[in-house]
Amino acid sequence: MDIHSEKILILDFGSQYTQLIARRLRELGVYCEIHPCTARAEQIRAFGPRGVVLSGSPASVLAEGSPRADRAVYELGVPVLGICYGLQLMAHELGGRVDKPAHREYGPAAIDVKQSSALFQGLPSKLDVWMSHGDRVEALPPGFEPIASTPTSPYAAVEDRRRRFYGVQFHPEVVHTPRGAELLRNFSHRVCGCSGSWSMRAYAEIAVEQIRAQVKDGHAICALSGGVDSAVAALLVHRSIGDRLRCIFVDNGLLRASEREQVEDVFGRMFHLPLVTVDASARFLSKLAGVTDPEAKRKVIGREFIGVFEEEVDRLAAGGERAQFLVQGTLYPDVIESVSFKGPSATIKSHHNVGGLPDVMKLALVEPLRELFKDEVRQLGRELGLPEEIVQRQPFPGPGLAIRILGEVTGERLGVLRKADVIVQEEVRAAGLYEKLWQAFAVLLPVRSVGVMGDERTYEHTCAVRAVESTDGMTGDWARLPYEVLARVSSRIINEVRGINRVVYDVSSKPPATIEWE
Secondary structure: OOHHHOEEEEEEOOOOOHHHHHHHHHHOOOEEEEEEOOOOHHHHHHHOOOEEEEOOOOOOOOOOOOOOOOHHHHHOOOOEEEEOHHHHHHHHHOOOEEEOOOOOEEEEEEEEEOOOOHHHOOOOOEEEEEEEEOOEEEEOOOOOEEEEEEOOEEEEEEEEOOOOEEEEOEOOOOOOOOOHHHHHHHHHHHHOOOOOOOOHHHHHHHHHHHHHHHHOOOOEEEEOOOOHHHHHHHHHHHHHHHHHEEEEEEEOOOOOOOHHHHHHHHHHHHOOOOEEEEEOHHHHHHHHOOOOOHHHHHHHHHHHHHHHHHHHHHHHHHOOOOOOEEEOOOOHHHHHHHHOOOOOOOOOOOOOOOOOHHHHHOOEEEOOOOOOOHHHHHHHHHHOOOOHHHHOOOOOOOOHHHHHEOOOOOHHHHHHHHHHHHHHHHHHHHOOOHHHOOEEEEEEEEEEEEEEEOOEEEEEEEEEEEEEEOOOOOOEEEOOOOHHHHHHHHHHHHHHOOOEEEEEEOOOOEOOOOOOOO
């Protein structure tokens, strides 16, 4: 069965929780996609959904210019679930009335389920939920009836049973609604009739066929970093077209200890991927000499990466291996970010991953992961036999250690940082914390301080240790590492790494700080 034949369309009205709706549905084995609320009628019909979810929004349906969806959504003949703003939008557009109550409702609440409904099948009559709204439905459209309420929200959940339209004032997708996943299962499985067959094993089989159909008898190249995204993308394409894929690994001299050896061992010797390693460490270090500004570092590294990659592709072409396709490990959050409904946003910093290759290389893109979230990519990696040390590898920025060295990047400073970073990794793993953390790493600061080692005065560098808990890297909180772990990390770095005599721990969250220091 084609697992893409059972899909749910999520229309995004700008909610911070929209991605969570998609993640919850995917976890329930239901394929879904997020499209902007500005999608045209023909696009909505062409998608062919089994059901539609209208997301929340920071906007008010009463405000001029607030986001709307094409009315074709209500004419598809498929179930519709409006969440928060989505409920208010349905009520507003289908003949009900929305107004601003005296008090807004944010935070935990308990709803009373008033009557049986497919939406609440198997759920208790009283449910803890999470509210986040300023407007409230005051009168229902014709055909709708209330199915749940709170003392301050008489229409906490509503339905039009004949048209299979549903609305909830709360957010079932957030963890603060403990049984929200069951409600979403009822909508997707009971109401929409999805079987829950979405899985990474099925996805792998479909992706292989799609790649073969796209590439045909052509050749492809892949910039392999050793991270899980590029690794899984490369393995999928290699399974599809074999040795007509050429992977290029650029050693820019900014890698962590033994990273090059690991990539060559896993992908060259274990998976037998056609792998070319380019040692460009001297080139990158010479270009970074004297550069201290973070954005300047990123631009230098991105420019040189493209240059090295171009030269290697030209060399391969001269030898008869002319590629027509470029493999990229683009993930679904990247796609969502480019298409979701949103207002203007500020650029905090250039993206960690090196961009620009498609414009420079003039190659068609192969992006086999563009429908997947990070956790799904990890599951897919396991299905493809990728070792756990790659599958669970913490994110590592494209500019590498260059943005974990504040100030100028030199060979000597890289050597110091690598040794400190190895100790952080070893101790976090030994404590059984590696897979629980989004990232844990060392940062070399351009700060020297006085210390005493033995009977001698020292004047050496300060090392910062950063450990963060997060689910997607968009936000994060500093990890409360046990004191004994921090003590071992500090003691080992000071005693084993010549050039560091002080260790500090970063206790800032994102926002306002970023995860990386530059």
